[in-house]
Amino acid sequence: MGAPSFLNEIDSRKAERHQQGRDRSLPQNSAPISFSDNDYLGLAKHPAVLLSAQEAIKKHGTSARAARLLAGLCPEHQSLESALALWKQSERALLFASGYLTPLGVIPALVGPSDTILLERNAHACLFDGAKLSEARLRLFPRQDMSALRQMLDSTRKVNPTGKILLVVESLHSMDGDFAPLEEIIRLKSEAGAWLLLDEAHAGGICGPEGSGRAAELGLTSAIDLQMGTLGKALGSAGGFIAGQAKIIDHLLNEARTFLFGTALPPASARAALTALSIIRSTEGEHLRQTLRKNITLFRSESTSTQLGPIHPILCTTNSDATASSKILKDQGLEVPAIRTPTVPTGTARLRISLSARHSESEIGLLAESLKALPKS
Ligand SMILES: Cc1ncc(COP(=O)(O)O)c(C=O)c1O
Structure with missing residues (x-):
């Protein structure tokens, strides 16, 4: 019996991921408005x-x-x-x-x-x-x-x-x-x-x-x-x-x-x-948290999300639907990641929206409008 082939298995796992709509590659560019990072208070560039x-x-x-x-x-x-x-x-x-x-x-x-x-x-x-x-x-x-x-x-x-x-x-x-x-x-x-x-x-x-x-x-x-x-x-x-x-x-x-x-x-x-x-810990931090809370309230009022924190999942029917929606949003200048198996359980693929104090009201408005316009999956 020949030795098991590493490359054969790598190829078949890639084919399996592709078939399940969960093959990944590094993004080649980013949309200008990010709803994908966890810089909730905008301090990474303070x-x-x-x-x-x-x-x-x-x-x-x-x-x-x-x-x-x-x-x-x-x-x-x-x-x-x-x-x-x-x-x-x-x-x-x-x-x-x-x-x-x-x-x-x-x-x-x-x-x-x-x-x-x-x-x-x-x-x-x-x-x-x-x-x-x-x-x-x-x-x-x-x-x-x-x-x-x-x-x-x-x-x-x-x-x-x-x-x-x-x-x-x-x-x-x-x-x-x-x-x-x-x-x-x-x-x-x-x-x-x-x-x-x-x-x-x-x-x-x-x-x-x-x-x-x-x-x-x-x-x-x-x-x-x-x-x-x-x-x-x-x-x-x-x-x-x-x-x-x-x-x-x-x-x-x-x-x-x-x-x-x-x-x-x-x-x-x-x-x-x-x-x-x-x-x-300072009053500036308190203001940033207030701005984040205001952004969360605004997004909730303009979307179907009920979450009280900065993370808002929008469920999609399949991995491929999530990827397609993420691409549509990217073409409109919005970076919103598709989260697929195995990061989330099978059947719960989603767009994950992450709000930050650095977002403006108009950016959140644009996101809400773009989400409403997505094809229903
Ligand atoms: C709940 C939870 N714990 C731990 C981590 C790991 O933290 P880090 O990204 O700083 O390595 C993450 C990252 O996303 C997370 O979501």
Whole structure:
């Protein structure tokens, strides 16, 4: 028997993707008005953020040059971690090179084969991948279904009374744009003695006191064991972080492999995020959040969307319909991505609209009109 052919399999998987309308390629150009990025407050091009990144590059160069424990002291990383811990009302925070790498390091450092992870069925890929790497038993529950979660917590406890249970939830869902029922989730996880890792990637900066997120908005921060965030969305930079008790962060610093064994995030990214964070916490940040809320209200009034945050899915019948609609919008100057399987479950292909404080009323009006004019799929 001949050796299996890598290239044959690559070809047949491409053909399969093509047939399902989910083959991807890098875009060759972008439409001028972006509703596709997660720069919710427009800070990625804020003059003060740009200036501080430039200063950090002059001082430290373009790279951290090694993993954090090897590279030597970098005040940018330390100042940002202190500021993030304060913002998240937690004892300590730890930076990772990206949001994606954060749960890949954190989850396997906390649970293993004798434990259980309860994860939302449509959670972000990095939460799935972190869960799989940990080798813990993985159980999936429907995001808003609290009676399913209660039953799953009960049955997990019965089957494995001594194992740890880690519950992993996105506070604002990256693709559906809905907020999780956090009060109920916290009640249930506390009754079951489980820990909660709350991914605030999309809520950080846009809601709560000083933009500190959904948990803080609901006054629930102290009940959350681990608060995860990214610097790559409202904070206009790149990188990820986890915040929690000092003892847990010290454990992660020693055992989270994506922290230990990868080059630290560039000092300029840390400096940019620190400046963005100080803007987010200031009255200027409050004005930006007000503008974002105004834009959300305007879009809701001119579309069928019912979501309260900046992420608005418009469901399409098939992957190909989503791609075709995205192309029509692009031809009108609007960048609105088609989100297809496997990013979202089969049968839920969509356009994903991401609103920002930097959008003008006329841009939102144009988007709403263009959406109404799309062929019905
Ligand atoms: C919910 C969620 N968590 C984590 C991440 C990863 O963050 P980053 O893009 O900063 O790597 C994303 C990215 O889109 C996300 O949507």
